[in-house]
Amino acid sequence: MSIENYSYLKELAMGGLRLDQRGPFQRRKITLRTKVSNHADGSAYVELGETKVIAGVKVLPGEPYPDRPDEGSLNVNFEASELSSNYPADRIIYSVEVGRVTDRAIRESKFIDMKKLCITPGSKVLFVFIDIYAINNGGNLLDAANIAALAAILDANYKVEGKEETFKLPFNLDNMPISSTFVKIGDAIFLDANSLEENISDARLSIGVSRGINSMQKGGTGYFKEEEIERCVDEAFRYKEEIKDMLIGKTER
């Protein structure tokens, strides 16, 4: 990005304005498709503006961890694949952080009841693998990954050895953790930054909320004031309903 653009975007941000004319707390358009991969138990493709991700869920039997003999296990893996960007440094940072933050929100909200994924205590449980791949990075991979993961979970129909019927994952919709990510540019706070805004932002805050707040992650080298965090949390709760309606409407049709 050129220096002129940089200062122009900063200048706009001072007045609370965005280059794509969105309001500060307005998301980009979301496109969601499910059942996009045949061999996955559940899958989803999400476009958030120019950001594109694909997620697949696989439910496979395995041995429980010794400290939790009667619980299944959740494994969220995010890859900022080479498709999405040609800068290795970008990809390594995003791959780890996005995967871990997405994992935390789903795990801590107890969206999936891990106890129900136990088949024989101590010897056989189900592992839920959620693999998310970035296809294009147009900013805010965190929220795109969260939506894709949730949509793939809702979409999942898995089979268990020795049984004919398929099963839905034991999720509780009231606990669905929705992520909202904000960036701070100067004193302005914007929801759902595109990659230009992400590049010039000073700090970033991701908040995953279900009934309560389940995950937070501050990123970037800048800072937030307490009242700014409170504002973001309020917005996160407001946007949770919107995304949740979209996900339920789309995947339970």
Added chain:
Amino acid sequence: MYEERFDGRKFDELRPIELETGIIPNANGSARFKIGGTEAIAAVYGPAEVKPKHLERSDRGIIVCKYDMMPFSVPDRAKPGVDRRDMEISLVISNALSRAIMLDEFPKSMISVYVYITQADAGTRCASLTAASMACADAGLPMRDLIAAVAVGKIGDSIVADLSKAEEDYEGGATDIPIAFLPSKDEIVLLQLDGEVSKEELKKAIELGRKEAEKIYELEKAALKRRFMYESKG
């Protein structure tokens, strides 16, 4: 005897094809190619500076290719990352592309090609190569021709085109022959064989491959025209 195909296709019939380009705005070129239950997404970045430096060639550019399967693309979960099979496929794809792209126009530079499989039902290397070639064309790289790739093979005693996974696993024996052409030059730029065929059967298989590749070639050209029509309309 394999007289009727599992999915009811004719012996020389391809599975339904979807093809689009320009799906990844960050990349210089990109494409998605779907044939039946197999789908590949390809992105091309470059030409750019060669890294690591020792790969650099002073007289021409190089192609670095990475092929990988998404973990959920196969019946068992594929561990993320590149295994030996992925490495081999990356190599044969990059070899084929090196013939198609006019690399002597890019001395001291590198073209990176990335292909990911989102779902697999046999023929992934051919789908990958077709997608990669479309992505290169979408990137505007000078090419001698597009690449059209298809898996042909022998199932039982029949020579068939575009094998599905069920056919590859046919109990009576199946031979898989991935093959790729530069159709207008009539050059074969990828050829592998896994199984057993006679000389006559191989000849028949290559002829069938050429005929099928021609069909894919027409679809590729149509997809590129659509792309440029769309671009010129802004």
